[in-house]
Amino acid sequence: MNWSPIWLSLEVAFSATLLAGVVGVALAAWLSRARFWGRELIDVLITAPMVVPPTVLGYVLLRMLGRGSTLGRGFEALTGGSIAFSRTGAIVAASVAALPFVLKNARVAFEDVDARLIAAAHTLGAGPVRTFFRIRLPVARAGVAAGLALGFARSLGEFGITLMLAGNLPGRTQTGALAVYDAVQAGRDDDARGMALLMTALAIAILYVVNKLTARKAHGF
Amino acid sequence: MASELAFSLRIAGRLELALTLPPGMSVLVGPSGAGKSTCLLALAGLIRPDAGEIVLAGRTLFGPGIDEPPWRRRVALVFQNLALFPHMTALENVRFGIREPKVDARDWLARMRVAHVAERRPATLSGGEAQRVALARALASSPALLLLDEPFSALDPALRAELAAEVRAVVAQLAIPAILVTHHREDAQSLGERIVRLRDGALER
Numbered sequence: 001m002n003w004s005p006i007w008l009s010l011e012v013a014f015s016a017t018l019l020a021g022v023v024g025v026a027l028a029a030w031l032s033r034a035r036f037w038g039r040e041l042i043d044v045l046i047t048a049p050m051v052v053p054p055t056v057l058g059y060v061l062l063r064m065l066g067r068g069s070t071l072g073r074g075f076e077a078l079t080g081g082s083i084a085f086s087r088t089g090a091i092v093a094a095s096v097a098a099l100p101f102v103l104k105n106a107r108v109a110f111e112d113v114d115a116r117l118i119a120a121a122h123t124l125g126a127g128p129v130r131t132f133f134r135i136r137l138p139v140a141r142a143g144v145a146a147g148l149a150l151g152f153a154r155s156l157g158e159f160g161i162t163l164m165l166a167g168n169l170p171g172r173t174q175t176g177a178l179a180v181y182d183a184v185q186a187g188r189d190d191d192a193r194g195m196a197l198l199m200t201a202l203a204i205a206i207l208y209v210v211n212k213l214t215a216r217k218a219h220g221f
Numbered sequence: 222m223a224s225e226l227a228f229s230l231r232i233a234g235r236l237e238l239a240l241t242l243p244p245g246m247s248v249l250v251g252p253s254g255a256g257k258s259t260c261l262l263a264l265a266g267l268i269r270p271d272a273g274e275i276v277l278a279g280r281t282l283f284g285p286g287i288d289e290p291p292w293r294r295r296v297a298l299v300f301q302n303l304a305l306f307p308h309m310t311a312l313e314n315v316r317f318g319i320r321e322p323k324v325d326a327r328d329w330l331a332r333m334r335v336a337h338v339a340e341r342r343p344a345t346l347s348g349g350e351a352q353r354v355a356l357a358r359a360l361a362s363s364p365a366l367l368l369l370d371e372p373f374s375a376l377d378p379a380l381r382a383e384l385a386a387e388v389r390a391v392v393a394q395l396a397i398p399a400i401l402v403t404h405h406r407e408d409a410q411s412l413g414e415r416i417v418r419l420r421d422g423a424l425e426r
Contacts, residue, residue, distance in 0.1 A: 114304065122267070124318030139307065
């Protein structure tokens, strides 16, 4: 079995979780406290990838970030590389897929933090940044970690957006999910089976960890 | 007096009062919904009054064009539910608010007679111990004003009186103004040096 698609999947999923983690946690923290018109619109736009067909999303991203787009050209001018049909594209695709999971879970976790803890921290001299790192994030850590784990699992299994934005280039953008598809198409059943088993086992292991993180202790008498 | 608190607050439909309080414990008493907690939240900077002025020890915290954020006011507030940080030990809770390097968190725990719970998390503390840790945390932050929102209400009357007397002594020693909110009319007399009665968001005449 060719292991490189699995390694690429892991590499992409780690980078995407990092990117979606920073953006998603920051947005969740902000949305959970801010009161302004359009707050839910931002949430909806970021959560949309959960329900919009991945190919549609991939198409939109390709138009937004492809070589013909302003953003794509800007990125190329800055870095010398392109987003579309590159490893960067695979990471962007996986990040977009992971972001809703991070945002939704982290937002619920932040909203669950007792407002009086935050108020108490403020009256004890802690400004918003210190209060975030010392109080809000530690108190919400289980929900945030669950969001990150789910986001990682989602980016590990990403297929449609990646195919549209990054393509299916063996050794460059062919992740595990794409390699399974490729192996089936080419009649390499052993390869497909091996990778499918491995990726299923990984996904189940991650979900188990998420359950452990989010389980509330049962109250006895 | 230099460390007195003078304020006037107006919050539409909820509160309209003006007071000057010298150092020492003042008790704000009144029925539920009289605006007691609203008054404390506004003094701490946690809600914004529609109009008014707050001057603490000669420093304007709120007024025309001025609205100091709560973390710069030096106004410590002990909530009814205490709001101890659940992921920190008692000692870490007290350390969190220390502004001046010479202040020692362990000293304050000892002063509130809970030095023995320093390494324990809030969830493992008794009601009385948790109250004392919350008070130690507020006092260790070197406040210029101490606000207590019914922090003793969950305690039995004997313990309530004991703890109130201790806090009153500390406040007198620090020479800062403190406001204790209670709905126990019968307690008010024993809790502080002066009593302010509030009804429907205004001073009761």
